[in-house]
Amino acid sequence: MTNTANTSAIACQVISVEALTPGISKVVLRPEQAADYSAGHYLQLVLSENDKRPFSIASSARSELLELHIGTPAGDTWSSAALSHIEQQFRAGLPVMAEIGLGQAQLRETSNRPIILLAGGTGFSYVYAIAQTLSAASASQPVFLYWGVRHQDALYYQSELTEWARQHKQFRFIPVVQQPGPGWQGRTGLVHEAVLADFVSLEPYDIYIAGPFAMAGIAREAFAEHGAHREHMFADAFAYI
Structure with a gap:
């Protein structure tokens, strides 16, 4: 499915709004139709x-x-306005409207290539959906999830992902903190540089x-300079840069 102007908006009930971090x-939304x-x-979000x-x-x-x-x-009025709209509808008991199923960077489920999932900040939500799908499908290929944040308190699902990695030998979780605080013992710096440091070549991988x-x-x-094939790298941002 691709981004299309003909996508119809679906009414979605707001089930909950909760803070993951400050x-x-x-x-959480429930679509009123499939x-x-x-x-x-x-x-x-419309x-x-x-x-x-x-x-x-x-x-x-x-x-x-x-x-x-x-x-x-x-200072971010763009996302704040969207969240305020959701909260207002929630308080009023009214649905929000959303066009669902957009983009061109969805998981290529027929590929058996090993996978690198790379997220910066709340881009994590994109790779989290893919990781859950791979886990539910009992995918056998190696999956490496790199999550880069500025401060470690933004790793709001760190404990869940660490447990996933403990339970699934093919899944690895690598959090990377750009400005670590006292006590941080994990990787530091820029998240894409952590990937470059960990792989001799990215040629075999699907990268999201x-x-x-x-x-x-x-x-x-x-990544292209490090061997990755452009046709095996996926991001909706690529349509705009």
């Missing part, structure tokens, strides 16, 4: 006919609920990327 909220999407697709705001879907396509992770850092557009562009070029 600047990131988890929103929503057709795959892991790695995104939705557009604030008005001329104001539609995209957010990655963090839940598996097998779920009847849609999970979103909405970051609202200080989500995060700030600048990060996606830098990662694409660096």
Whole structure:
């Protein structure tokens, strides 16, 4: 499924809004009719006919609920306005409208190539959906999930992913903190550089990327120089950079 202007908006009941961190909220929606999407697709929240705001879907396509992770850092009116709209509808008992199943960077489920999932910040929601889908399908190929954040308190699903890695030998979770605080014993620096340091060549891998557009562009070029095939790198940001 690809991004298309003909996608119809679906009414979605707001089930919950809760803080994951002081600047990131988890929103859970229930579509009032079946929503057709795959892991790695995104939705557009319809604030008005001329104001539609995209957010990655963090839940598996097998779920009847849609999970979103909405970051609202200080000074960010774009995401804050979307979250405020959701909260207003929630308080009023009214649905929000969303166009669901957009994008071109969904999981290629027929591929058996090993996988690298790379996320910056709340781009994690995109790779989280893919990781859940691979886990549910008992995928046998190695999966490496790299999650880069500025501060370690933004790793809001760290304990869950660490447990996944403990239970599934083919799954590895590598958190990378750019500005670590006291006591952090994990990887530090830029997340894409951690990937480059860990692999001699990226030629065999399918690579899925989500995060700030600048990060996606830098990662694409660096990974290509490190052997990755451009046709095996996927990110919706690539359509805009």
